Amino acid sequence: MMRLSLRTLGAVVVAALACAGVGCATAPPAPQAGATPSPAATPLTDTATAPAPPPGTLSPDIPHDANFDDNPQTLAAVQKDFDVFSWRSFVALNWPALPDGSPDPNKVIGADGDNRVVWDGYKEPYEVFLPGGAAPAPWGQQQLPEQCRNIGPGDAKLIQMTQKVSDSVLNARGSGGALDGSNQPFNTGPLVDQQNGRYVRYEIRINRDTFDYIVGNTLYNKEGQQAFTQMVNFPSGANTPGAPVGSIVIKAAWKVIDPAQGDQPGRFHKVQAYVYTRASNDPPTQPSCELKTMGLVGFHIAHKTASAPQWVWSTFEQVDNVRVGPNAPPGTRANFFDPNSKYPANTPPPRPWNPNAVLPPEQRSQVQRVIPIDEATAALNAQWQGWLRGVNKDSVWQYYELVSTQWPTQPKNSLTGPKAAGEPAPVFLANTTLETYIQGRTPNVSSSCIMCHNNATTTNSKFSDFTYLLERAQSTKGGGR
Ligand code: HEC
Numbered sequence: 001m002m003r004l005s006l007r008t009l010g011a012v013v014v015a016a017l018a019c020a021g022v023g024c025a026t027a028p029p030a031p032q033a034g035a036t037p038s039p040a041a042t043p044l045t046d047t048a049t050a051p052a053p054p055p056g057t058l059s060p061d062i063p064h065d066a067n068f069d070d071n072p073q074t075l076a077a078v079q080k081d082f083d084v085f086s087w088r089s090f091v092a093l094n095w096p097a098l099p100d101g102s103p104d105p106n107k108v109i110g111a112d113g114d115n116r117v118v119w120d121g122y123k124e125p126y127e128v129f130l131p132g133g134a135a136p137a138p139w140g141q142q143q144l145p146e147q148c149r150n151i152g153p154g155d156a157k158l159i160q161m162t163q164k165v166s167d168s169v170l171n172a173r174g175s176g177g178a179l180d181g182s183n184q185p186f187n188t189g190p191l192v193d194q195q196n197g198r199y200v201r202y203e204i205r206i207n208r209d210t211f212d213y214i215v216g217n218t219l220y221n222k223e224g225q226q227a228f229t230q231m232v233n234f235p236s237g238a239n240t241p242g243a244p245v246g247s248i249v250i251k252a253a254w255k256v257i258d259p260a261q262g263d264q265p266g267r268f269h270k271v272q273a274y275v276y277t278r279a280s281n282d283p284p285t286q287p288s289c290e291l292k293t294m295g296l297v298g299f300h301i302a303h304k305t306a307s308a309p310q311w312v313w314s315t316f317e318q319v320d321n322v323r324v325g326p327n328a329p330p331g332t333r334a335n336f337f338d339p340n341s342k343y344p345a346n347t348p349p350p351r352p353w354n355p356n357a358v359l360p361p362e363q364r365s366q367v368q369r370v371i372p373i374d375e376a377t378a379a380l381n382a383q384w385q386g387w388l389r390g391v392n393k394d395s396v397w398q399y400y401e402l403v404s405t406q407w408p409t410q411p412k413n414s415l416t417g418p419k420a421a422g423e424p425a426p427v428f429l430a431n432t433t434l435e436t437y438i439q440g441r442t443p444n445v446s447s448s449c450i451m452c453h454n455n456a457t458t459t460n461s462k463f464s465d466f467t468y469l470l471e472r473a474q475s476t477k478g479g480g481r
Contacts, residue, residue: 002402004460007431010158015176022270025325029240037253042422043406045346049323052387052390052453053387053390057088057327057387058091058108058109058387058388058391059088059091059092059452060092060095060103060104060105060118060206061088061092061346062088062089062092062093062245063085063088063089063092063237064237064238064239064243064244064305065085065238065239065246065305065306065307065308066078066081066082066084066085066305066307066308066312066407066478067081067084067085067239067447068069068081068307069081069409073355075409075425076376079377079404079405079425080168080376080380080405080443081424082184082314082405083376083377083380083402083404084380085276085312085314085405085407086301086312086316086402087380087384087402088197089148089248089301089303089314090314090316090400090402091109091117091384091388091397092111092115092178093114093119093248093250094115094117094118094119094397095107095115095117095118095119096108096111096112096115096116097115097116097120097121100121100140101118101120101121101122101140102118103118104351108391109388109391109395109397110388110391110392110395110396110397110398111391111392112209112392112398113266113392113394113395113396114269114270114395116271119205119207119250120157120205120249120271121140122205122206122207122208122248123136123139123205123206123211124158124160124203124204124205124341125166125168125206125469125472126160126166126168126409127142127143127222128206128211128214128215128220128469128471128472129168129221129317129472129473129474130220130474131474132406132474132475132476133220133221133222133223133473133474133475133476134221134476135215135220136211136220136344139208139211139212142157142158142416144158145158145160145276145287145289146287147276147287148274148276148289149241149289150470151289151291152273152274152291153272156271156272156273156274156291157271157272157274157417158273158274159201159202159203159273159274159275159276159277159294159331160203160276160278161202161203161204162199162201162202162277162278162280162355163188163190163202163353163355164188164251164434165188165203165468166204167183167278167280168471168472168474169468169471169472172400172459173394173474175362175472176262177317179311180295186199187438189348189349189353189436189437190348190349190353190355191253191336191365191367191416191433192336192349192359192364192365192437193255193256193335193336193365193479194333194334194335194336194337194338194341194350194361194364194365195258195261195262195333195335196256196257196258196261196263196358197357197358197359197360197361197363198255198256198356198358198359199356199357200253200254200255200297200298201253201254201275201294201355201435202251202252202254202417202434203250203251203252203254203257204249204250204252204469205249205250205252206248206249206250206469207245207247207248207249208468209234209235209244209246209247209248209394209466210234210247210248210249210469213234213235213247214264214469214470217469219232219458219473220445220473221473221474221475221476222430222459222460222473222474222475222476223475223476223477224473225458225459225460225473226460227370227457227461228438228458231415231416231463231465232458232462232464232470233465234246234247234304234465234467235247235304236304236305236306236309237296237303237304237305237306238305238306240306241305242287246303246305247303247304247311247467248301248302248303248304249301249302249303249467249469250299250300250301250302251298251299251300251302251434252296252298252299252300253296253297253298253299253337253431253433253434254271254273254293254294254295254296254297255268255294255297255333256275256292256293256294256295257270257293257294257295258293262331262333263295264320264328264329264332265293265295265330266396267319267320267325267332267392267396268295268296268297268318268324268396268399269295269397269400270293270294270295270296270396271294271296271297271394272291272292272293272294273291273292273294274289274290274291274295275290275291275292275294276288276289277289277355277356280355282352283352283354283355283466285355285356288356295318296318296400297316297317297318297433298315298317298318298321298431298432298433298434299316299317299400299431300313300314300315300316300431300434300449301313301314301315301316301455302449302464302466302467304466307407307411308407308408308411308422309408309411309422310407310408310411310415310420310421310422310424310450310454310466311450311453311466312405312406312407312408313405313406313429313449313450313453314402314405315401315402315404315429315430315431315434315449316400316401316403316431317350317403317405317431317432317433318335318397318399318400319398319399319400319401320332320333320334320335320399321334321335321336321337321367321432321433322334322335322336322369322432324366324367325399325401326385327398336364336365336367336432336433336436337365337366337368338361338364338365338366341361341362341364341366342362343362343364343365343366344353344365344366345366345367345368346366346368346370346436346437346439347366347437348437349363349364349365350363351439366435367432367433367436368432369427369432369439370430370439370440370441371428371429371430371439371440371441373402373403373404374404374426375400377402377403377404378401378455380402381401381402384402385398385401386398388450403429403431404426404429404433406424406425406426406448406449406450407423407424407425408421408423408424408425409422409423409424409452410423415463415465416463420454421448421450421451421454422450424448424449424450424451425442427439427448428440428446428447428448429447429448429449430446430447435447448468453466453467453468454466455473456468456470457468457471458470458471458473459471459473
């Protein structure tokens with residue numbers, strides 16, 4: 001069913017490829033990346049001791065494509081190949097980063113419990129699609145909005161989406177930027193933390209191959225998109241020598257971490273972040289910025305590869321989102337579910353939706369997972385979580401789970417024809433923190449990453465290769481949009 005000539009790069013090839021796709025020419029040589037011995041950790045009695053993974057499994061190399069080594073190529077076998085690709089990508093993207101953003105070849109993910117990560121250095125679309133259609137600053141520079149300057153350290157990251165779909169994409173679609181599921185096609189709505197009543201915040205980041213394609217083709221403004229006569233075609237990763245890593249786009253969901261309100265900080269990847277709120281009319285909101293400790297609760301990776309021109313769609317969650325996950329200390333509560341709450345399940349909070357609101361307990365989100373994680377993926381999760389725990393029993397990374405990976409079973413379908421989406425498997429996929437309100441199995445309604453992203457366009461209504469990013473482009477001719 002698939003052309004499977006793609007060969008593995010070899011899990012043991014580590015040093016030579018340690019910088020693939022993330023440009024760390026100036027980084028020191030990589031003597032033993034992925035092979036640093038685990039610190040002697042006292043195992044907790046409630047966890048099975050995981051045997052060490054095959055050498056090179058925990059690697060800073062972002063995989064360029066899945067490896068299809070199974071025989072025969074059943075649906076389940078290929079699903080597993082893509083799920084392994086998802087886990088390898090998760091580990092590499094969250095690898096400890098050097099100050100220039102490249103992976104530190106002398107460290108191992110989670111050896112220090114938590115770590116700054118490689119994708120922190122990726123570009124935020126607000127830095128790419130600028131007012132007046134201006135050219136973006138070069139790779140590697142962060143600009144803070146006025147409200148965030150001089151309130152904290154220079155290296156804290158900026159989180160600037162107050163909703164899952166940015167105001168710029170909603171504006172481009174004519175909904176006036178309202179945080180309102182009724183007059184725009186994405187049926188979105190805020191997600192409210194059970195612990196502290198605050199809204200979850202969102203972030204999108206693009207890798208260098210994606211950024212370079214946008215800048216190289218002047219797709220960052222409307223006039224550039226108008227002048228671009230080819231079909232938008234982001235670079236694909238491939239397991240062939242010299243091939244690029246390919247376009248990778250990340251979407252993350254973050255919650256405020258406050259141990260005083262019951263959070264277990266050791267179970268989250270955390271960042272110090274400038275949490276920025278843009279000015280808005282609905283409801284009237286002034287721009288503001290706060291320095292907060294934020295914990296990662298949801299993580300989407302979209303990666304275009306040779307085997308998946310419709311992109312590979314991986315989605316991870318923190319294990320306590322909708323129930324208390326494994327190895328939890330007594331008193332741990334789920335992030336978005338309270339067994340005693342009477343608030344209806346999977347229903348957005350009452351309006352008005354003010355991103356800085358703190359909601360009372362009876363209005364906080366009650367989220368349930370509608371489609372359970374399937375057994376094979378759950379087993380793979382337990383294996384990778386055990387390996388991550390084997391690095392350090394305090395690794396925050398063991399507290400993440402793959403929900404699934406969506407991939408095209410018919411990747412060769414014409415990308416603009418009637419079956420452009422390539423018959424995705426699984427048919428439906430949702431992250432409870434990102435597609436909270438569109439979970440389920442209703443055709444054309446419930447969340448399918450590829451089916452929805454197949455509707456994304458440029459600002460002049462052309463196919464945009466499955467990313468909504470290009471809809472954010474503004475005009476060089478002034479007058480805002
Ligand atoms: C109902 C439509 C819909 C579904 C379903 C959906 N998305 Fe998206 N997604 C969007 C929109 C709209 C944006 C643009 C947000 C923005 O740029 O402000 C987006 C943004 C993204 C981005 C950032 C890149 C981009 O295109 O802007 C990623 C990555 C992503 N989604 C992954 C996923 C994954 C993985 C799934 C499935 C688990 C999924 N999406 C399901 C509508 C959807």
